[in-house]
Amino acid sequence: MALGLGWFIFLVVGLTLSTALTIIWVGIPMLALMVVGWRFAAIVERTLARLAFGVPIPTPYRRLPEGLNPLKKLKVMAQDPATWKDLVYLFLRFPLGIFEFVVAVAVWSFTVTFLALPLIAMESGGVEIGLGFVSIWAGNAFAALPGTAFGLVLLVMAMYVTRALAVGHMLVARLLLGPNRSQEENVQLRERTAHLRASRARGVDAAEFERRRIERDLHDGAQQRLLAVAMDIGRARAKLDDDPEGARALIEQAHTGTKEAITELRDLARGIYPAILTDRGLDPALSGLAGRAPVPVEVEVDLPERPPAAVESIAYFIVAEALANIAKYARATRATVRVAREDSWVVVEVADNGVGGAVARPEGGLAGLADRAATIDGMLIVDSPPGGPTVLRADLPCTW
Numbered sequence: 001m002a003l004g005l006g007w008f009i010f011l012v013v014g015l016t017l018s019t020a021l022t023i024i025w026v027g028i029p030m031l032a033l034m035v036v037g038w039r040f041a042a043i044v045e046r047t048l049a050r051l052a053f054g055v056p057i058p059t060p061y062r063r064l065p066e067g068l069n070p071l072k073k074l075k076v077m078a079q080d081p082a083t084w085k086d087l088v089y090l091f092l093r094f095p096l097g098i099f100e101f102v103v104a105v106a107v108w109s110f111t112v113t114f115l116a117l118p119l120i121a122m123e124s125g126g127v128e129i130g131l132g133f134v135s136i137w138a139g140n141a142f143a144a145l146p147g148t149a150f151g152l153v154l155l156v157m158a159m160y161v162t163r164a165l166a167v168g169h170m171l172v173a174r175l176l177l178g179p180n181r182s183q184e185e186n187v188q189l190r191e192r193t194a195h196l197r198a199s200r201a202r203g204v205d206a207a208e209f210e211r212r213r214i215e216r217d218l219h220d221g222a223q224q225r226l227l228a229v230a231m232d233i234g235r236a237r238a239k240l241d242d243d244p245e246g247a248r249a250l251i252e253q254a255h256t257g258t259k260e261a262i263t264e265l266r267d268l269a270r271g272i273y274p275a276i277l278t279d280r281g282l283d284p285a286l287s288g289l290a291g292r293a294p295v296p297v298e299v300e301v302d303l304p305e306r307p308p309a310a311v312e313s314i315a316y317f318i319v320a321e322a323l324a325n326i327a328k329y330a331r332a333t334r335a336t337v338r339v340a341r342e343d344s345w346v347v348v349e350v351a352d353n354g355v356g357g358a359v360a361r362p363e364g365g366l367a368g369l370a371d372r373a374a375t376i377d378g379m380l381i382v383d384s385p386p387g388g389p390t391v392l393r394a395d396l397p398c399t400w
Contacts, residue, residue: 004097042086060179089176114151225261322350330354356388
């Protein structure tokens with residue numbers, strides 16, 4: 001009630017004074033300051049509503065234009081319906097506060113009085129209880145105990161009345177301080193756009209990281225081996241007439257290097273997109289990963305039909321990276337992989353009995369997996385307390 005009185009005085013005095021002074025130029029900037037002031041007061045009211053009632057009220061204001069021009073910003077504020085709804089709420093805040101204050105004080109005063117009747121009777125030597133046209137005299141604390149029982153009934157009623165006042169206040173606040181349906185849709189659309197923009201940026205970063213990894217693997221691995229093979233073949237050709245045995249040894253060395261380069265290229269191609277995933281789906285592809293893992297891995301795939309290729313690919317690489325991390329850091333003796341459909345989601349869970357303590361660092365592999373999931377608006381959750389176990393869960397949206 002006191003805060004409502006403060007807003008009421010601020011608005012009445014400020015608007016009256018600034019409107020009266022509009023006949024000279026001073027009133028115009030005062031009106032502009034009043035608009036800013038009552039919007040700030042509405043922001044304070046939204047914060048108080050969230051703290052007092054636990055119900056957040058979204059901001060309904062239109063986006064202000066960029067730049068430092070205050071006239072453009074004031075024009076948008078004046079054309080925004082939420083600005084005038086704020087003004088109506090702040091004017092209603094005082095009578096609403098008076099009503100809530102009177103009802104709350106009356107209900108709780110009666111409740112506390114009846115609950116304390118034995119103490120009052122004991123201190124004053126007796127108390128008279130008036131209920132409508134009936135008056136009851138209680139000469140001692142024991143005789144006043146029925147009044148305490150009635151006070152317990154009033155206590156329950158007081159709690160419900162208080163809750164009803166809070167609900168009513170929140171309904172008024174949501175109606176006048178919150179966005180309407182079209183504004184809520186616009187806010188949700190802006191939030192969705194921002195989320196998709198962030199997901200796209202993370203997807204681009206993940207693709208760029210993969211491109212650099214492939215280039216590094218090609219340059220440091222297969223390219224170096226193929227260069228060594230070419231050099232060995234060249235040396236063998238030079239020795240072929242003069243030193244056939246030396247040439248034979250160089251050819252054998254080149255043959256071995258060629259097989260190693262082929263193996264590295266096959267592993268690299270599997271890291272880009274495994275052929276078995278395209279041909280046979282997730283179950284055989286994940287079984288192949290489990291077979292190459294250094295720890296026993298139990299695989300369970302429960303999908304009634306194959307998801308889209310993008311979902312399959314992300315699920316495969318999440319499991320591959322998770323098993324690689326288990327092999328490097330977890331010191332686990334077993335692991336499980338579960339892929340299942342839950343409504344319109346493909347859920348991927350990888351668990352191990354290792355030492356735990358996995359953290360998604362910005363440049364780490366887990367952050368890269370989260371970036372992969374974000375490219376299709378999925379999410380990644382890692383539960384890895386110190387001492388284990390570690391559970392990695394990815395929820396990937398999917399439309400069959």
